[in-house]
Amino acid sequence: MTPLFDRVQEATAFLRERGPAPRAWVVLGSGLGSLGSRVAGAVRVPYAAIPHFPRSTAPGHAGELVLGSLNAIPVAVMQGRFHYYEGYALPEVTLPVRVAASLGAKTLLLTSAVGGMDARLRKGDLVAIEDHVNLMGDSPLRGPNDDRLGPRFPDMSAPYDPTLLARAEEIALRHGFRLPRVVLAAVGGPQLETRAEYRFLRALGAEVVGMSTAPEAIVAAHAGLRVVALSAVTDLCLPDALERVDIDGILRVAAEAAPRLERLILDLLPHA
Numbered sequence: 001m002t003p004l005f006d007r008v009q010e011a012t013a014f015l016r017e018r019g020p021a022p023r024a025w026v027v028l029g030s031g032l033g034s035l036g037s038r039v040a041g042a043v044r045v046p047y048a049a050i051p052h053f054p055r056s057t058a059p060g061h062a063g064e065l066v067l068g069s070l071n072a073i074p075v076a077v078m079q080g081r082f083h084y085y086e087g088y089a090l091p092e093v094t095l096p097v098r099v100a101a102s103l104g105a106k107t108l109l110l111t112s113a114v115g116g117m118d119a120r121l122r123k124g125d126l127v128a129i130e131d132h133v134n135l136m137g138d139s140p141l142r143g144p145n146d147d148r149l150g151p152r153f154p155d156m157s158a159p160y161d162p163t164l165l166a167r168a169e170e171i172a173l174r175h176g177f178r179l180p181r182v183v184l185a186a187v188g189g190p191q192l193e194t195r196a197e198y199r200f201l202r203a204l205g206a207e208v209v210g211m212s213t214a215p216e217a218i219v220a221a222h223a224g225l226r227v228v229a230l231s232a233v234t235d236l237c238l239p240d241a242l243e244r245v246d247i248d249g250i251l252r253v254a255a256e257a258a259p260r261l262e263r264l265i266l267d268l269l270p271h272a
Contacts, residue, residue, distance in 0.1 A: 006093045007052040012102040019043045019067030022076035024272040031111035031254025033079040039068035056080040073269045085190035090140035094219040100267045107272035114208040116233040129229035130181040132214040141220035150222035153201035159217045164228040171267045176261030182207040195239040232257035
């Protein structure tokens with residue numbers, strides 16, 4: 001297999017020929033891809049055309065990279081991401097983060113759909129991830145370290161940028177809604193959790209659960225990117241009042257939350 005550094009460089013060279021270098025790299029999660037339609041001067045590149053990019057197979061993921069600008073900020077917007085549960089190794093899942101850093105991006109803005117395990121949360125709430133517990137059973141940094149990509153032991157004391165977190169909270173209040181800070185439990189999926197597993201995750205101190213974000217944040221820390229992670233609570237995971245969930249319902253709630261998330265991102269980008 002082509003070494004990781006070489007894969008990053010080949011994808012970087014391909015994208016440099018197609019649009020301006022992004023200042024912010026935005027990842028749109030399940031049901032949250034509508035922001036891509038607002039990119040000015042958009043150049044749309046299917047993932048299948050980008051060297052070494054995996055294929056996005058998850059529902060609600062368009063599978064293309066949009067290069068252009070939002071609020072006059074040069075951006076690259078991923079309409080859909082890659083997941084561990086799709087069968088990809090974590091270095092493949094997080095390859096776009098490596099490419100973002102290689103292209104010169106300074107900030108990684110992650111979005112996702114999550115399940116809410118805190119009784120104070122409601123369907124459709126937006127939350128900001130301030131920390132995570134990686135329960136995927138693997139790390140995207142496992143294996144020999146390439147010092148050209150980052151240090152062997154990256155610090156994870158503040159993987160989600162405190163300044164951007166505070167700014168996002170201020171912007172949310174201006175738009176008339178709260179943006180609670182939460183701890184994410186990152187799991188491999190694709191099955192949803194049992195009642196006992198939700199109790200376990202809550203005992204660990206997690207307030208939301210999802211199948212992404214943590215691997216990307218780990219690689220961003222390795223690569224020196226600032227990270228802000230914003231999520232829509234699409235289902236409630238309360239073990240004593242658990243209801244059946246299906247993907248159509250998750251995508252519907254995410255789509256309803258998307259306009260507020262878009263306003264938040266657009267106002268946050270100038271600070272990225």
